Amino acid sequence: xxxxxxxxxxxxxxxxxxxxxxxxxxxxxxxxxxxxxxxxxxxxxxxxxxxxxxxxxxxxxxxxxxxxxxxxxxxxxxxxxxxxxxxxxxxxxxxxxxxxxxxxxxxxxxxxxxxxxxxxxxxxxxxxxxxxxxxxxxxxxxxxxxxxxxxxxxxxxxxxxxxxxxxxxxxxxxxxxxxxxxxxxxxxxxxxxxxxxxxxxxxxxxxxxxxxxxxxxxxxxxxxxxxxxxxxxxxxxxxxxxxxxxxxxxxxxxxxxxxxxxxxxxxxxxxxxxxxxxxxxxxxxxxxxxxxxxxxxxxxxxxxxxxxxxxxxxxxxxxxxxxxxxxxxxxxxxxxxxxxxxxxxxxxxxxxxxxxxxxxxxxxxxxxxxxxxxxxxxxxxxxxxxxxxxxxxxxxxxxx
Ligand SMILES: Cc1ncc(COP(=O)(O)O)c(C=O)c1O
Numbered sequence: 001x002x003x004x005x006x007x008x009x010x011x012x013x014x015x016x017x018x019x020x021x022x023x024x025x026x027x028x029x030x031x032x033x034x035x036x037x038x039x040x041x042x043x044x045x046x047x048x049x050x051x052x053x054x055x056x057x058x059x060x061x062x063x064x065x066x067x068x069x070x071x072x073x074x075x076x077x078x079x080x081x082x083x084x085x086x087x088x089x090x091x092x093x094x095x096x097x098x099x100x101x102x103x104x105x106x107x108x109x110x111x112x113x114x115x116x117x118x119x120x121x122x123x124x125x126x127x128x129x130x131x132x133x134x135x136x137x138x139x140x141x142x143x144x145x146x147x148x149x150x151x152x153x154x155x156x157x158x159x160x161x162x163x164x165x166x167x168x169x170x171x172x173x174x175x176x177x178x179x180x181x182x183x184x185x186x187x188x189x190x191x192x193x194x195x196x197x198x199x200x201x202x203x204x205x206x207x208x209x210x211x212x213x214x215x216x217x218x219x220x221x222x223x224x225x226x227x228x229x230x231x232x233x234x235x236x237x238x239x240x241x242x243x244x245x246x247x248x249x250x251x252x253x254x255x256x257x258x259x260x261x262x263x264x265x266x267x268x269x270x271x272x273x274x275x276x277x278x279x280x281x282x283x284x285x286x287x288x289x290x291x292x293x294x295x296x297x298x299x300x301x302x303x304x305x306x307x308x309x310x311x312x313x314x315x316x317x318x319x320x321x322x323x324x325x326x327x328x329x330x331x332x333x334x335x336x337x338x339x340x341x342x343x344x345x346x347x348x349x350x351x352x353x354x355x356x357x358x359x360x361x362x363x364x365x366x367x368x369x370x371x372x373x374x375x376x377x378x379x380x381x382x383x384x385x386x387x388x389x390x391x392x393x394x395x396x397x398x399x400x
Contacts, residue, residue, distance in 0.1 A: 006259065012370060013382035020368045029388055030365035031379040034183070034347060036217075036246055036314055039381050044368070046249045048307035052296035056289070062226045065090040066278040066288055069167045070099020070257075074291040077298035081223055082212065082242055086346035089232040093265040096272040098279060099260050099286045103213045103243025104136055106258040110209060110239045111140035112278045114174055115269070123174040123209065124166075127149070132358040133176065133211070147175070152352060157187050157275060157338020163200060171205040178213030179240075180224035181346020184374040188345050195228040198234055208235065213243040217318060218345035244294050246347070247311050253290025260393070314378075321377050324385055347378050357395050367393035 016032040035043045045053075067245045069075065075097040089095050100106035114121050121142045125133050126149035138144050139216060147165040147373055150156035166175060177197070189197065201208050210228050212365045222245055231238050237260075242256040258275065262268045279285065297303045329338040341349050351373040353361075361367040367388060368377050 006082065007048065016368050016370060018237065019362070020198070023366055023368075025366040027384070029379065029391075031367065031369045031375040031377075031388075033379075034376055035251065035378075036249065036347065036378045037381075039063055039066060039317070041379075043249065043251075045272060046307065046310045048297050048303045049248055049250065049293055049308055051144050051306070052293045052300070052303055053289075054092055055296050056292045057298075060292075063288075064168055065285060068285055069097075069272065070286045071288065071291045071295060072301065074295040075257060077295050078172060078242060081217070081221070081298060082240060082257075083230060083232055084222065084225065084229055087229060087232060089261050092262065094268055095232070096259055096260050096262070096268045096275070097270070098275040099291050100217055100241075100255040100256045100279075101283060101286050102245055102259050103211065103256040103346070104132065105254065105283070106241035106243070106256040107136045107249070108139060108282070109134070109258050109275060109278050110241050110260075110264075111137045111142055111272060112210050112221065113205075113221065113239070113283075114209075115140045116274060117280070118172060121174055123176055125176045126162075128184060129176070129178075137176070142174075148180075150187055150350070152350070155185075155187065155344060155349075155352075157189060157193065159193055159382050161198070165207065167198055167204065169204060169206055170344055173240075174207045175201065176209045176211060177227065179210050179220035179228055181214035181348070181376040183213065184348045184350065184372065186341075186344030186349040186377075189227065191226055194230055196231055197227075199221075201231070202235060203307050207239070208238055209224070209239040209241070211241050214246055214346050215242070216247045216308075217347065220315070222312065222377070229352050232261045235261070237261060244290060247314075248290075248294055248297070250290040252382075252395065253293070254287050255290030255294060255328065318377055321380050321385065322349075325377070325380065325389065328389035329392060332389040333396050336396060343376075347376050348374055349377060351375050351392070353395065354393070354399075357399055360395045360398065361391055367391050391395065397400060 020030045034352045079097055085092055100109055106224050122145055123142055124145050124147050128147040137329050148158050148161035215224045229242050240259040242257045245251045260271050297307045326338050326342045355371050358373055
């Protein structure tokens with residue numbers, strides 16, 4: 001039976017990682033993989049996470065099952081982190097949460113819920129969007145379409161085209177939005193634009209599905225959740241998938257949550273029972289360890305403060321790398337405007353070079369980025385940012 005299965009093509013990012021590892025050149029720069037890195041190029045365990053982990057292990061007396069919806073304490077902490085303490089929808093009992101295996105798990109459970117409620121649903125994703133959105137959402141059987149989003153000329157959002165496309169969608173179409181730090185472009189909606197999208201979504205009866213994988217890494221923990229909080233206050237229904245991989249550095253612990261906002265506490269309870277059933281049919285229960293750590297961090301005031309400082313330090317590092325990179329590129333290749341990189345948020349930007357130039361960066365300069373020219377800003381360091389800017393300048397000059 002298995003003889004019939006064909007070999008899948010290699011994942012481009014994994015291929016890039018392997019090529020990077022095999023490259024013996026000491027100047028090599030890895031801007032491919034989407035993980036946060038410090039100025040030594042490491043992805044460390046956060047100090048607050050380390051302390052919380054020790055407390056969790058010291059207290060743990062059993063490894064027995066928790067529940068399909070996961071750890072109730074974690075779910076509550078996440079609701080407060082994402083929606084903000086005292087949010088009207090929380091107080092009205094309109095939000096239900098299921099712990100999920102990472103943001104990916106949350107996205108998939110959300111897609112399964114949509115499929116269950118609306119078997120004919122189509123989810124509309126931004127052009128471009130994070131590549132994994134496609135298999136995670138369509139894997140449940142829902143259809144996928146795209147709306148215009150990124151404006152390569154300005155490095156911002158083509159808001160007019162986006163709004164015109166959303167304005168043509170039928171009622172109950174699902175619209176996937178990135179909460180902050182848009183992956184792969186770094187181009188985010190402004191506060192005013194979130195409000196305009198909200199008005200349109202409300203007027204046309206669309207269902208927003210917000211993916212928030214970078215809360216705290218853009219402008220601030222509360223600021224990055226602005227869209228989620230506004231939408232939850234004004235709309236009857238909303239889906240929010242959250243990842244703790246980046247802002248807690250818990251990548252391999254597979255920690256995330258799916259929040260559903262619905263109109264009444266009754267429908268909210270019905271939805272939670274459906275979410276639990278969906279979990280049981282896929283993986284039964286989410287892994288406990290990462291969620292127990294997040295619960296400890298968020299419910300202990302000292303740990304929470306320490307964590308907020310660490311998220312702040314990650315954010316500041318990314319923002320100053322963006323500023324520094326723009327300055328160095330302006331010096332190395334003054335004929336080209338890279339100032340958009342400083343206006344963008346989060347870990348990613350499109351450098352805006354073509355595939356041949358991406359290959360030249362890799363082959364001649366040992367700089368690794370994906371073919372679409374996405375760079376992980378956090379992969380830059382004070383000791384290689386100059387080399388990177390010079391390499392870009394040389395590749396641009398060579399292809400004139
Ligand atoms: C936009 C976006 N959503 C969701 C995720 C989910 O990540 P994880 O499943 O590792 O929590 C990521 C991770 O890279 C992401 O970039």
